[in-house]
Amino acid sequence: xxxxxxxxxxxLAAALAIAALPFAGAAAAPLAQDLEAxxxxxxxxxxxxxxxxxxxxxxxxxxxxxxxGSDIQSAEFSINGGAFATLAASDGVFDSPTEAVTGAFTxxxxxxxxxxxxxxxxxxxxxxxxxxxxxxQDTQAPVVTAVAGAPN
Numbered sequence: 001x002x003x004x005x006x007x008x009x010x011x012l013a014a015a016l017a018i019a020a021l022p023f024a025g026a027a028a029a030p031l032a033q034d035l036e037a038x039x040x041x042x043x044x045x046x047x048x049x050x051x052x053x054x055x056x057x058x059x060x061x062x063x064x065x066x067x068x069g070s071d072i073q074s075a076e077f078s079i080n081g082g083a084f085a086t087l088a089a090s091d092g093v094f095d096s097p098t099e100a101v102t103g104a105f106t107x108x109x110x111x112x113x114x115x116x117x118x119x120x121x122x123x124x125x126x127x128x129x130x131x132x133x134x135x136x137q138d139t140q141a142p143v144v145t146a147v148a149g150a151p152n
Contacts, residue, residue, distance in 0.1 A: 032068075033123075034064070034068030034070040034121060034122075034123035034125065035068060035123075035125075036064075036067035036068045037064075037067060037068075037120075037125035037127045037128070038063055038064035038067055038068075038070075038072060038097075038120070038121045038125065038127045039062070039063050039064075039066070039067060039119075039127055040060055040061070040062050040063075040075075040119050040127050040128075040129075040130040041060070041061050041063065041130070042059070042060055042061045043058070043059070043060040043115070043130050043131070043132045044058070044059050044132065045058055045113070045115045045132055045133070045134040046059075047134075048133075048134040048135055049134075049135045049139070050107045050134055050136050051107070051136070051137070051139060051140070052107055052108065052109065052136055052137075052138055053106065053107065053108070054106070054107055055104050055105070055107075056104060056105055056106070056107055056115075056134050057102065057103075057104050058077055058087065058101075058102060058103045058104060058105070058115055059101070059102050060075070060087070060100075060101050060117045060119075060130070061099070061100050061101070062075050062098070062099050062101055062117075062119030062127065063097065063098045063099075064098070064119075064121045065097045068121060068123060068125070069097050070097060070121035070122040070123045070125075071094065071095055071096055071097055071121065071122045072094050072096065072099040072119055072120070072121055072122075073094055073120050073121055073122050073124075074086070074087075074094060074119070074120045075089075075094075075099065075101040075117060075118065075119040075120070076118055076119075077103055077116065077117045078115075079105055079113055079114070079115060080114050081114070081116075084118070085103065085105075086103070087101040087102060087103040087117065088101065088102055088103060089101060090102050097121075099119070101117070101119070107134070107136035109136065110136055110137060110138060111136055112133050112134070112135050112136075113133065113134045113135075113136060114131055114132075114133050115131060115132050115133070115134060116129040116130065116131040117129065117130055117131075118130075
């Protein structure tokens with residue numbers, strides 16, 4: 001009868017040793033918590049000036065390497081304070097702490113377009129907006145199609 005408690009004790013010790021092992025694929029050290037939002041940089045809108053009816057290409061970089069290290073989850077842009085629209089990861093997928101992003105819109109009227117970009121990391125933190133301006137203008141000379149003169 002005394003072997004049963006020893007066997008139980010050995011079984012319990014083995015179970016505790018197994019429970020203390022890290023899970024497969026788990027990091028040995030705890031991961032640092034990301035408490036800072038990513039940063040947007042390198043924002044451009046091109047061409048500028050742009051002709052009415054032409055497309056403006058937006059490019060920027062969203063980076064979380066120095067502010068938490070989380071993968072970038074999304075990026076968006078706004079025109080003149082309007083609703084935000086999605087930007088795409090230049091490589092096709094948001095899967096790293098630094099992402100080049102791109103998008104486009106069409107200049108529909110004369111004037112200045114303020115383009116603002118924000119990025120969000122996997123921790124759910126959204127960057128401050130970074131903005132630039134693109135000017136839409138009409139550089140085409142007017143075309144005279146018919147001239148009618150009054151008889152003298």
